Amino acid sequence: MAPSAPGFPSPASWAVFFLLLGTFGEAGRLLVVPIDGSHWLGMVPLLGRLRQHGHHVTVLAPETNLRIVPSELYTLQTYPVAYTRDYVEVEFRQMGHRSFARQPFWHKLAKIANFTAMFFDSCKRLLAHRELLQELEQSHFDAILVDPFFPCGQILAEHLSLPSVFFVRAMPCGLDSLATLCPSPPSYVPGPFTRFTDCMSFPQRLGNVVAALSTSVACAWLYKPYKALMAEVLGREETVPQTVPQLLGRAAVWLLKYDFVFEFPRPLMPNMVLVGGIGCARQSKLAQEFEAMVNASGEHGIVVFSLGSMVSEIPMKKAMEIADALGTVPQTVLWRYTGPTPPNLPKNVKLVKWLPQNDLLGRYKENIQRLSELHLDRPIHPLDLAVHWVEFVMRHKGAPHLRPAAHDLNWVQYHSLDVLAFLLAVLLLFLFISFKCCLCCCRRCCGKKGRTKKATKAKSH
Amino acid sequence: MAPSAPGFPSPASWAVFFLLLGTFGEAGRLLVVPIDGSHWLGMVPLLGRLRQHGHHVTVLAPETNLRIVPSELYTLQTYPVAYTRDYVEVEFRQMGHRSFARQPFWHKLAKIANFTAMFFDSCKRLLAHRELLQELEQSHFDAILVDPFFPCGQILAEHLSLPSVFFVRAMPCGLDSLATLCPSPPSYVPGPFTRFTDCMSFPQRLGNVVAALSTSVACAWLYKPYKALMAEVLGREETVPQTVPQLLGRAAVWLLKYDFVFEFPRPLMPNMVLVGGIGCARQSKLAQEFEAMVNASGEHGIVVFSLGSMVSEIPMKKAMEIADALGTVPQTVLWRYTGPTPPNLPKNVKLVKWLPQNDLLGRYKENIQRLSELHLDRPIHPLDLAVHWVEFVMRHKGAPHLRPAAHDLNWVQYHSLDVLAFLLAVLLLFLFISFKCCLCCCRRCCGKKGRTKKATKAKSH
Numbered sequence: 001m002a003p004s005a006p007g008f009p010s011p012a013s014w015a016v017f018f019l020l021l022g023t024f025g026e027a028g029r030l031l032v033v034p035i036d037g038s039h040w041l042g043m044v045p046l047l048g049r050l051r052q053h054g055h056h057v058t059v060l061a062p063e064t065n066l067r068i069v070p071s072e073l074y075t076l077q078t079y080p081v082a083y084t085r086d087y088v089e090v091e092f093r094q095m096g097h098r099s100f101a102r103q104p105f106w107h108k109l110a111k112i113a114n115f116t117a118m119f120f121d122s123c124k125r126l127l128a129h130r131e132l133l134q135e136l137e138q139s140h141f142d143a144i145l146v147d148p149f150f151p152c153g154q155i156l157a158e159h160l161s162l163p164s165v166f167f168v169r170a171m172p173c174g175l176d177s178l179a180t181l182c183p184s185p186p187s188y189v190p191g192p193f194t195r196f197t198d199c200m201s202f203p204q205r206l207g208n209v210v211a212a213l214s215t216s217v218a219c220a221w222l223y224k225p226y227k228a229l230m231a232e233v234l235g236r237e238e239t240v241p242q243t244v245p246q247l248l249g250r251a252a253v254w255l256l257k258y259d260f261v262f263e264f265p266r267p268l269m270p271n272m273v274l275v276g277g278i279g280c281a282r283q284s285k286l287a288q289e290f291e292a293m294v295n296a297s298g299e300h301g302i303v304v305f306s307l308g309s310m311v312s313e314i315p316m317k318k319a320m321e322i323a324d325a326l327g328t329v330p331q332t333v334l335w336r337y338t339g340p341t342p343p344n345l346p347k348n349v350k351l352v353k354w355l356p357q358n359d360l361l362g363r364y365k366e367n368i369q370r371l372s373e374l375h376l377d378r379p380i381h382p383l384d385l386a387v388h389w390v391e392f393v394m395r396h397k398g399a400p401h402l403r404p405a406a407h408d409l410n411w412v413q414y415h416s417l418d419v420l421a422f423l424l425a426v427l428l429l430f431l432f433i434s435f436k437c438c439l440c441c442c443r444r445c446c447g448k449k450g451r452t453k454k455a456t457k458a459k460s461h
Numbered sequence: 462m463a464p465s466a467p468g469f470p471s472p473a474s475w476a477v478f479f480l481l482l483g484t485f486g487e488a489g490r491l492l493v494v495p496i497d498g499s500h501w502l503g504m505v506p507l508l509g510r511l512r513q514h515g516h517h518v519t520v521l522a523p524e525t526n527l528r529i530v531p532s533e534l535y536t537l538q539t540y541p542v543a544y545t546r547d548y549v550e551v552e553f554r555q556m557g558h559r560s561f562a563r564q565p566f567w568h569k570l571a572k573i574a575n576f577t578a579m580f581f582d583s584c585k586r587l588l589a590h591r592e593l594l595q596e597l598e599q600s601h602f603d604a605i606l607v608d609p610f611f612p613c614g615q616i617l618a619e620h621l622s623l624p625s626v627f628f629v630r631a632m633p634c635g636l637d638s639l640a641t642l643c644p645s646p647p648s649y650v651p652g653p654f655t656r657f658t659d660c661m662s663f664p665q666r667l668g669n670v671v672a673a674l675s676t677s678v679a680c681a682w683l684y685k686p687y688k689a690l691m692a693e694v695l696g697r698e699e700t701v702p703q704t705v706p707q708l709l710g711r712a713a714v715w716l717l718k719y720d721f722v723f724e725f726p727r728p729l730m731p732n733m734v735l736v737g738g739i740g741c742a743r744q745s746k747l748a749q750e751f752e753a754m755v756n757a758s759g760e761h762g763i764v765v766f767s768l769g770s771m772v773s774e775i776p777m778k779k780a781m782e783i784a785d786a787l788g789t790v791p792q793t794v795l796w797r798y799t800g801p802t803p804p805n806l807p808k809n810v811k812l813v814k815w816l817p818q819n820d821l822l823g824r825y826k827e828n829i830q831r832l833s834e835l836h837l838d839r840p841i842h843p844l845d846l847a848v849h850w851v852e853f854v855m856r857h858k859g860a861p862h863l864r865p866a867a868h869d870l871n872w873v874q875y876h877s878l879d880v881l882a883f884l885l886a887v888l889l890l891f892l893f894i895s896f897k898c899c900l901c902c903c904r905r906c907c908g909k910k911g912r913t914k915k916a917t918k919a920k921s922h
Contacts, residue, residue, distance in 0.1 A: 183644035183728055187877045188866040198866035202879065209880050265731045265865040267644055270721045374862055379849035380841050388840035401835055404726040405649040405659035416648045418663065419670050 027054035028142040028394040031162065032074065033153030035119070036065045037092060042257065043147065043167055045279055047073050049387050055394075058139070060156075062122040066092055079129050081122045091115055113222060116150070120225050123152035127159070127233050136160060142394035146251070151226050154247050158234050163398035164250070165390050169257040171248075173219035174212065176256070179248035181406040181414075182269045186212055189266045198264035249407055252399040253389045259382075261375040271402035273389050275382035277375055290334075293350060294363075297332035306336040320344050488515035489603040489855040492623065493535065494614030496580070497526045498553060503718060504608065504628060506740055508534050510848050516855075519600070521617075523583040527553055540590050542583045552576055574683060577611070581686050584613035588620070588694050597621060603855035607712070612687050615708050619695050624859035625711070626851050630718040632709075634680035635673065637717070640709035642867040642875075643730045647673055650727045659725035710868055713860040714850045722836040732863035734850050736843035738836055751795075754811060755824075758793035767797040781805050 030050060034040045047057055051073045061068040063078035064085050070076045095115070126132070137160060144162040146153030148171065157164040170176060170192065177184040190196035191211045196204050223244045230247060234240045241247040252271065259276030268274075294302055305326065307314075314322075319342045326333045327346030337351050345351065380388075393399055412418055491511060495501045508518055512534045522529040524539035525546050531537045556576070564572075587593070598621060605623040607614030609632065618625040631637060631653065638645040651657035652672045657665050684705045691708060695701045702708040713732065720737030729735075755763055766787065768775070775783075780803045787794045788807030798812050806812065841849075854860055873879050 183646070185644075185867065185875060185877070186880075187870055187875050199869065205874070205877065206880050206883060209877060209884070260731045261862050265863050267728045267730055267865075269728055270726045374857060377853055377856065379846050385840050392838055395838065396835060401722050402726050404728075406646065408660065409648055413666070414646060414648050416646070416666065416670060419647075419667050422667060423670070 027056065028391070029056045029139065030058070030390065030394065031136065031139070031141040031144045031160075032057060032059045033144065033146045033156060034059060034061065034068060035147040035149050036061070036067055036088070039147050039149060039168075040067050042169075042279055043145075044073070045383060046145075046167065046386050046390075049383050050390060053387060053391070055391075058141070060126070060136075062126075064088055077132075079126050079132055081125050083118060083121070088118070091118060116222060119150045119152070120229075123150065123155070123226075124229060126152065127155060127229065133159065142397070143252075143390065145390060148248055148251070151223070151230075151244055151247055154250065155226070155230055155233055158241070158247070158250065163252045163393050165393050166248075166251045166254045167257070167386070168254070172222070173215040175219065175245060175248060176254065178245040179251070180254060180269045180272060181249065181404060182272065183267045185266075188264070190264065191215065198266075252393045253402070255386045255389060259375055261371050269402075269404065271399060273385060275386045278382040278386055293332060293334065300330040300332070303329060303331045303333045304336075305333055314339065316340065316342065323349060488517065489852070490517045490600065491519070491851065491855065492597065492600070492602040492605045492621075493518060493520045494605065494607050494617060495520060495522065495529060496608040496610050497522070497528055497549070500608050500610060500629075501528050503630075503740055504606075505534070506844060507606075507628065507847050507851075510844050511851060514848060514852070516852075519602070521587070521597075523587075525549055538593075540587050540593055542586050544579060544582070549579070552579060577683060580611045580613070581690075584611065584616070584687075585690060587613065588616060588690065594620065603858070604713075604851065606851060609709055609712065612684070612691075612705055612708055615711065616687070616691055616694055619702070619708070619711065624713045624854050626854050627709075627712045627715045628718070628847070629715070633683070634676045636680065636706060636709060637715065637733075639706040640712070641715060641730045641733060642710065642865060643733065644728045646727075649725070651725065652676065659727075713854045714863070716847045716850060720836055722832050730863075730865065732860060734846060736847045739843040739847055754793060754795065761791040761793070764790060764792045764794045765797075766794055775800065777801065777803065784810060 032043070032047065034043050047059070050057055057074040058077055059068065059074045060077050060079070062081040064081050064083055064087075066085075066088050068076070091114075136156075141160070141162055144153065144157045144160070144164045146157060146164050146166055148154060148166045148168055154164060154166075168176070171179070172192075174184060174191065176182070186208045187205055188198045188200070190198060190200065191208055192215075194204075194208055194211050196208055200208060226244055226247075227242075230241065230244075236242070241250060254272045255275045255278075256272055257276055257278060259274055262276070303326075305322075316339075319337070319339060322335075323342040323345050326335065326349045327344075329348070331348065333349040335349055335351050336354065338353050341351060406414055493504070493508065495504050508520070511518055518535040519538055520529065520535045521538050521540070523542040525542050525544055525548075527546075527549055529537070552575075555572075597617075602621070602623055605614065605618045605621070605625045607618060607625050607627050609615060609627045609629055615625060615627075629637070632640070633653075635645060635652065637643070647669045648666055649659045649661070651659060651661065652669055653676075655665075655669055655672050657669055661669060687705055687708075688703075691702065691705075697703070702711060715733045716736045716739075717733055718737055718739060720735055723737070764787075766783075777800075780798070780800060783796075784803040784806050787796065787810045788805075790809070792809065794810040796810055796812050797815065799814050802812060867875055
């Protein structure tokens, strides 16, 4: 059978499908705690579809932010923070610089800590805002949709006793595996930023284990302020989560923005739902400007070069190095870059402030074409899958049937170390008794022989 | 938000949906290796839907069998076996007796071995049938759908170099976890037949580990003949699977007939797709006979009692004990039972040869109503999910992107035991060197002091 051309139906067909099914269910009330920047941009299509389904969506954001603007898709509820918009813009803009600057690891970490301090400050002010919290309590939401990259949303979920759905690509330091208690064997699951694949040599596997240990130390340090904040807001009772992984482990469902077509396969837990490609709309016609560039690219085609929506400026020295490197390829390069133009920009490189990435990469060749086919060949569009699970949690007030009992075990119990120790003790006891018995038997036999010999000797004398 | 009433759309709506999508793709050729009895009954709806999608389905079965009859849904291809239909019927009928008879474990195991010997004999004859194998090779199937309870289908898949999809509820001795390399921590995943839940005390966790060890020994013995058959048919090269778990680990996708609404949550692998409830059609109107029984049951309602389609007769002593027990409940009991009527049958128990179980349990109360709602609240009907994945494997000739690299590691590497041993050795070496250095320093200091004291003494004399 030749592979057919799988593709997503147009939004109109989906709408007809849902109208046919008549399974829209009742409209609900959803609270959303996003994280500013690219994370927020990835969340908007989901909120749009939830609005289409008739739900009332309230987005909670600091009044000073970069991208979270009022919209007809949701009610925007803001709260005051201590920093200015200029400060936020500079912090976000410097992200690119920091990624490229040559600095010692601990220096970088300290600067990241500076950036995350901004989010922590915003979180502290939200959770100290008595009137706002009271208003949220009285709004009787059905569920809360949280970007868990910083644990603020889940602290609020606990405070409001709301079931939560997480929406994220991956968590720092494998916090997603830690929180969901999802096994993640370091023997074939490479850690982030290790650059290893799922097939590792012995030194690489060693490096992977060491990397996992060291990043978990670094992360414990980064998330430390939240541990104190949790205790302050939620109390220290035994029923309340005590650590950040325990806090994040309370989520009903994790919507994870990845797909095994582009990730190395690894174990999952029942409450992890893969919605990779959720932001990929159907390829639409290219604007004339880009169409002309693509047509002029000739036989070699084009290369799209972008460092993501949040990295717009990088140090000039790095930008010139990149420009030099891009000049060596035969393709026309479209580089999304809003910083100052490098003086050595080669002829084949065009700087653009914005790229229709989805439509430009809609044309994909050979190997990428195959991956794209696998990625698109799914029984349900990831956007509808995500909406289903948000609505599921709203309808059933959580998803406790997907929560493994592993959450109630300690580390020793989870790994059955007590059982193994007991079995080992039994085995050793058995061996010891057997050895003693043998020794005893031997002694008796030898003793008897000895006595018989002596007796014989005595008689012969 | 009040829970809406989720329900599956009627087959007609699904058909309209699929026509709207236009994603039927090209028709393909599918080979099916089922297992006779209840396993086969569970597979028929899937074959029906695949036929609806235009695929050509060939079912391979021994010519002497219980339930696999010709149908317009598929082409039935049979092969000769050594046993008679009477023998098959007696073997299947005795299954119920065996389950209830008081016999030592090893006696039962020997009788199960007798039953499985029938399937093994059939497998051997299929794989020795040169002409049939040649015909299958020339049929150019796109994929093979296998019931992996006995590994015959996968040996055939390897021989024909076809990507396989498995369709099963669970495997004996946790062979599904072993084959997919899916982590299954015995600390909260209870073994089959242990009667433990996911919350176990220390003695229960101990029992669970011991049960896992002992069933794996029993299973190694039960599947031993297949290991020899594999070597005979597939050879002993390194690239060929050498053990039954390795053989089963070659499946592209596992369609598993369970759902976490009724199972304890545990880890999954990317190529495990849950299609529990795949055989549950929409509730239809009850036949008059049953309607009358239900109406006459009064306030207490009814209890449906069935031991599954393959257990129709049990020892009379056990049947009388069950009848006694059923007499003590206030409900009307509908017992699906085809054996001789127990003389002590109470008034509230009605024996029936067949039950419209789906329709009788369609009306479910309170707690069960809640579970039913969770079970039915899915983004896609499990039948369509199963069809999608069979077609996926047919279209893309397998699903290698879902295969974890763990399959290429040995036991020591998988558990990072070599890495841990190395780190331990480094730690011990470090401690040893530190200790030696300290000792050396101490000696020098003491030595100096000693010499100084001596020198002082000598001077004072």
